[in-house]
Amino acid sequence: MYQHDVLIIGAGLAGLRAAVEAARMGVDAAVITKVHPIRSHSNAAQGGINAPMTDRGDEWEGHALDTIKGSDYLADQDAVELMSREAGDAIIELEHMGVIFSRNEDGQLGTRRFGGQKVARTFYVGAITGSAMLQVLYEQAVKLDVNIYEEWFVSNLIIEDGACHGVMAMNIHTGELHMIRAKAVIMATGGAGRVFEPSTNALICTGEGLGLAYRAGAPLMDMEMIQYHPTTLAGSGILLSEAARGEGAYLLNSDGERFMKTYAPDYLELASRDVVSRSEQTEIDEGRGIDGNIHLDLRHLGRTFIEERLGYLQEVAVEFVGIDLADDPIPIRPGMHYIMGGIKTDVDGATEVPGLYAAGETANVSVHGGNRLGANSLLDTVVFGRRSAVAAAEYAKSAERFSSDESMLQSEQARYQALLDRPADLRASAVRRDMGESMVAGIGVYRDQNSIDAATAKIKELRGVYSRVAVDNKGKVFNTDLMSAIELDYMLDVAQAVCAGADARKESRGAHFRTDMPDRDDENWLKHTLVYKDGDGSRVETNDVTITDWTPIERVY
Amino acid sequence: MEQTLRVKRYDPENPGSAGYQEYTVEVTDTTTILDALLTVREEMDGTLSMRCSCRASICGSCAMRVNGQAKLVCKTRVNSVAPDGETITIDPAGNMPVIKDLVVEFKPFWDKMRAITPYLQPEGEVPEAEYLASDDEMVHLVGVVNCIQCGACVSDCTVLEVDSSFLGPAALAKAYRFVKDPRDGHQKDRLGALNESSGVWDCTRCMQCVEVCPKDVNPMGRIMAMRDLAMEVGYNNTSGSRHTESFARTVKKNGRLDETRLAVDSMGIFNIPALLAEAPVGLRAIRKGKFPWKAHKSSEPNKVKRVFEKIEGE
DSSP, X not given: OEEEEEEEEOOXXXXXXXXXXXXXHTOOEEEEESSOGGXXXXXXXXXXXXXXXXXXXXXXXXXXXXXXXXXXXXXXXXXXXXXXXXXXXXXXXXXXXXXXXXXXXXXXXXXEOOTTOSSOOEEOSTTOHHHHHHHHHHHHHHHTTOEEXXXXXXXXXXXXXXXXXXXXXXXXXXXXXXXXXXXXXXXXOOOOGGGSSSBSSOTTOOOHXXXXXXXXXXXXXXXXXXXXXXXXXXXXXXXXXXXXXXXXXXXXXXXXXXXXXXXXXXXXXXXXXXXXXXXXXXXXXXXXXXXXXXXXXXXXXXXXXXXXXXXXHXXXXXXXXXXXXXXXXXXXXXXXXXXXXXXXXXXXXXXXXXXXXXXXGGEEOSSSTTSOOTTHHHHHHXXXXXXXXXXXXXXXXXXOOOOOOOXXXXXXXXXXXXXXXXXSOBOHHHHHHHHHHHHHHHSSSSBOXXXXXXXXXXXHHHHHHGGGBOOSOOOSXXXXXXXXXXHHHHHHHHHHHHHHHHHHOXXXXXXXXXXXXXXXXXXXXXXXXXXXXXXXXXXXXXXXXXXXXXXXXXXXX | OEEEEEEEEOOTTSGGGOEEEEEEEEOOTTOBHHHHHHHIIIIIOTTOOOOOOOSSSSSOOOEEEETTEEEEGGGOBHHHHOTTOOOEEEEXXXXXXXXXXXXXXXXXXXXXXXHTOOSOOOOSOOOSSOOOOOHHHHHHHHHHHTOOOOOHHHHHOHHHHHOTTSOHHHHHHHHHHHHTOTTOSOHHHHHHHHTSTTSGGGOOOOOXXXXXXXXXXXXXXXXXXHHHHHHHTTOOOSHHHHHHHHHHHHHHHHSSOOHHHHHHHXXXXXXXXXXXXXXXXXXXXXXXXXXXXXXXXXXXXXXXXXXXXXXXXO
């Protein structure tokens, strides 16, 4: 029998940071992950991690204000304050653990500039910051001998008397289904990018963590806030880091003009991501694109600089599209990248379901509000990953017992068996593609009631045909076909929640820009949307944004 | 255009069916091998198992053999290996047991990573702020931290093929990352451990790891650098280190290599059991006329000596 005081689902930066904290606290903690920790999608974060370092004259208030303004005043200001205040220590701790951050001439940590901020406060490792951090947190987990269920797929939560008591999961190597009991569970499953097509996200970013919490009764908050990153490759949607613009790259339209001067005269290419993506989309829509793209131009930075500071970008450009960034501009466009929305938590990761915590992209604290600043996601993972572990460990101490109910495992087994027994009909991949393309079309950079209604109807239709999804693979060992079918079940829930949030918010704010309601409405909508699962559908409630020191004003870059 | 993939299949629940299966898919100039395999899995045959995730050469999931050589298939375009549409053969990564189809058991890989004490071990007082270090030292390490632990080097390592105890190129590259980290306080202990059997001296310098690494980590170069570092800090009592020194000494002296001397020096002149163990090789060499009874000499040994003096003087 498997049981732990604290079980962490997901081994990206939030999950591993939580695991390290729990191990330090001496609680019996374990991590369960469908891929090896090193394969987690945190490794794809490129540009860096923000932190105001007070010892070098960058006060936390500056970072907090930039974050709040970036969020279009939808972030909860108490949570942002906490993140900004803890940021400096978090960076130093990572450095002490072994992250090889770039340095300045004095041997101190060096910084680069990132979007939505005038101060260079982004700490980085070339263009592989996420990967470098993930490796180090995994090293620490190894050092602390954290118990890790590698390549186990969590397909359901154990919910008893309204509280979370662990998970049901398949060992991918054997196909066997097990109950893993826990007094507290931390959801650290990352984003849900694959609900959209294309997306910068890895194929594993299927968002079942969101779906699991949603079904357990936890509300998903501000799900309409979908970040479209300004610089992604056409077709595949592969990401080119904001670090390119942070280091001075230009965005050019078909006239070779730095068009951002029209939209964000002060910040230019380094305005907030929602602003830059909308500007690009407008240029493309008004006929100033280049085959439906915009040019990202790094040529003036020079080859040596590009290869040293942005090596991974050069690798992607050369390998995937055959373009040498030192010689030619590269065509890019806005692409789905990040979900600001997520499982509603308090500043300690607690959700509305007792025993269930969440941290990282899957959670919504909320520190990103309507639009996340580049390099704030890594900060979010380490700050709130740590805090959620402290709270979950405390909760576990007071929790009386482990669940003893075995019946849930049988119904979970029946769910798997039904998929395996169904004769060939629809493939999960076909439904997923249909869903993804409808979501980008309906809940895109620009949206309106018609597009939202169309996406909503499509998702409803696809939910209707889900019962016809069948798998080719009937085997036990490494049955990724079966996993995809189960993931799709949760992805459809996430898609539905995104549509519900988008439909509910009758204004434009941050990444949610409605061409039929183009203005921000602070009078009625300084509010979070909370989507609850309600029977086959959902119910949307709202909740006031926490405002402390920063009164919402017009947002200009 | 159409492209045929010949994919190795293996199902542990039906081992008799193991073999190659061909699939033909539509591809363009920019289609990667991973794209093609995903088309197979998603549109033709869901029974195909493989690991893949980021599609952008950063997660390290999809190393497999393409026409016999390890590659990260997400960053390998179809037309780069089959410019004229030749059939492409896909096998699972080598040197690791196959679980199913293109999925291999990575446990030995991760166990070796664990074996090199894979975390920073600073010594002395922990500073309040960051450790001070030069950017050059850190940028140098980025070259190794670039390793995504995909296992391509391990797949094609020719030593691992015959000796599974070898730590292997990936774990040794990882070890280098700590040996060269100015913040680590255990350089000598680390080198001491790596100096043992299965460590840095077991590499045969075949270059395969350098060739197949999709991230230019240069594992073999790191291994060679650690040999030098191990000798510099005083670990001279290995056959590898003696071999290196004897090699240099005889070339410096004669302008050419003295193979006999090399063998004796490497084993150690008083290491009778090891020398006896080498005797059959010596006898076979004599029989084939390949045993130089007298050391070869260069016609101009002084020129070689001057090269040595110049390098040593630098």
